[in-house]
Amino acid sequence: MSEQLLEALGREIPTDRLVTDVDVVASLSADDAEWAPVGKAAVALRARTEQEVADAVRICADLRVPVVPRGAGTGLSGGANAVDGCLVLDLSRMTAVKEVDADNLVAVVEPGIVNDDLKAILREQGLWYPPDPASAPWSTIGGNVATNAGGLCCVKYGVTRDYVLGMRAVMGGPAGYGNVVRLGRRTAKGVAGYDLTALMVGSEGTLGVVTEVTLRLRPAPRGVPRTIVGAFTSLVDAGRAVAEVTRRGLTPSALELLDHDTLVAVEDWKHLGLEADAEALLLARVDTPGVAGDDEAQGVVDAFETADPVFAVVSTDDQEAETLFAARRLAYPALERLGPVLTEDVCVPRSSLPTMLATLGEIGDRHGVKIGTIAHAGDGNLHPLLITPVGDDAARAAAQEAFEEIIDAALRLGGTVTGEHGVGLLKMDGLRRELDPLSLAVQHGIKSALDPLNIFNPGKVLTA
Missing domain, CATH: 3.30.43.10 (Uridine Diphospho-n-acetylenolpyruvylglucosamine Reductase, domain 2)
Incomplete structure (x- = not known):
């Protein structure tokens, strides 16, 4: 063949x-x-x-x-x-930016353009594309669309689906395999027919191949961001602080969590000058302009203070603030240097974050698995990273058991098996546990209708 x-x-x-x-x-x-x-x-x-x-x-x-x-x-x-x-x-060589329409805040791009490269082009015109996964320096817009990627600022500005107005895709089914279908629109509003654009976002290439994306843009932020740093003696206390931020109705543009092991791994690798004494660090960013932004930043500090932090301050050192957020983006590759990493991506209601963080510790202890925890804490999206020694089959098996227990714990709290990484191969069993049988049947029906030959990324997302 x-x-x-x-x-x-x-x-x-x-x-x-x-x-x-x-x-x-x-x-x-x-x-x-x-x-x-x-x-x-x-x-x-x-x-x-x-x-x-x-x-x-x-x-x-x-x-x-x-x-x-x-x-x-x-x-x-x-x-x-x-x-x-x-x-x-x-598709990584399809990198054209076909159009930037500043009047209507729209860009039309090919799927291979890298997220940060697009941001740089837009910045020159005073525009902004908000979704910013930690992989933004390398990941493509097409890949972001495939998984409905989020990132650090999605707590305030939303995820990829919120910014995809339309697309062109090579599809099958009723369209006939190999035909290009235009989906969606480029207007600010539109409800003509079913929202097939939203269906394609997050479908991981199982319904067709996206060849062009029409993106919603924003004006570039004008305020000077404030960074709030909170250090805590436990992950659970950090989770309590996040829950309090939500309870008080505050919406920072980023609210990230890094545990002690992650900070140590980043510092050992990159020597950024990080202080890694705390068990957990929260990094918040507020981008509201003017005095209102100052008040919002102080409100985040006050919320952190309710969870008995080692300290909680608004950073006055811009370089230090950038270093801390750089550490967050470097977390995964830093931990990967310690051994094979099994990456989780569960999301729970924000009020359940303290309970979920406590449960992670219990699961790691019970299975003897080292877990480095990072999180988009502001929206309850946790990325526990299960680390095993090279060549240790017993540790690998224990990590896989812990992986499934973490999924079950998130589901018990009303969460989901994946917040932004997608189902792929690793979460198919978890998806089956999350969705009820009728919902799964509907999803299988959609797949069968749009890809009756089952040639688009078969064996992913949905189990047979």
């Missing part, structure tokens, strides 16, 4: 786009979820145009070959991992 696929692709697509080298194909066959299984792809295509994507999908449908889309490969759930015999469809 590999030779037949390669020959068929070569008749329609420039051969310099096709990748057959075994090692290079393997390098394109997995994301950063190193615990997720990876199949052996038949060939990879580094697409440069929408037409190449459309031709590839049509050919794959004719040959019944699976299509696995990928961007930068920064995902953490195995959503971009190859399945045996598939075409890996690499």
Whole structure:
């Protein structure tokens, strides 16, 4: 089948786009979820145009070959991992910014543009695209759309879905495999028909391949942000502080948590000059302009004070503040240096954050698993990172048991199995535990209707 696929692709697509080298194909066959299984792809295509994507999908449908889309490969759930015999469809070279409409606060981009690269282009025109996952320096807009990525400022400004107005996608089903469908709109409002754009956001490439995205923008922030730092003697106290911020009706533009182990790992790696004495650190940012922003920042300090912190202050050192937020973005790769990391992504109601943080400690102790905890604490989205020694099969098994217990604990608190990383391969069992049977049946029905041949990223998200 590999030779037949390669020959068929070569008749329609420039051969310099096709990748057959075994090692290079393997390098394109997995994301950063190193615990997720990876199949052996038949060939990879580094697409440069929408037409190449459309031709590839049509050919794959004719040959019944699976299509696995990928961007930068920064995902953490195995959503971009190859399945045996598939075409890996690499979209990272489709990087054009087709339009920036400052009058209507809209941008039209290809899926391969990197999040931070887009932000830099928009900044020059006084515009802003808010979603900012920790992987923003590397992750692509297409990948962000696939997983409905959030990030540090989503507590105030929302997630990717809130900023996707429309898209073009190569689809199958009623559209016919290989045809391009325009979804959504570019107006500020619109309710014409079902919201198929929102359906595609977060679908992880299982319903079609996104080739263009129309994004909602904001004017660039004008205020000078204030950073509030709180140090606590326990994760639970930090969780209490977050719950109090919410209880008081405060909405910082970021509210992040890092535990002691994470701070130590970042400092040992990057030598940023971090003080890592506390068991937990909360980083809040307020971007409201003027005196109102000063009052809001002091309100966050007051909320932190209710949880008996070691200290809670508004930072007066801009460099120190940037260093602390840099540490938050470096948390995952810093912990990854300590051993294979199994990354969680549960989300709980914010009032349940103290209970969930306490439960994490209990689960880690019971299984003897080292857990480094970071979180978008302001919206209850936790990323416990389960770390195991290299080559220790028993520790790996214990971590996997702890992983499932963390999911169950989040569900008991009314939470969800994934806040922003996606279901991919790692969370399929958890998804089945979260959704009721009728809801799952509806989702299977949507998949069957839009991809009756089951070639778009098969074996991900939904179990059979």
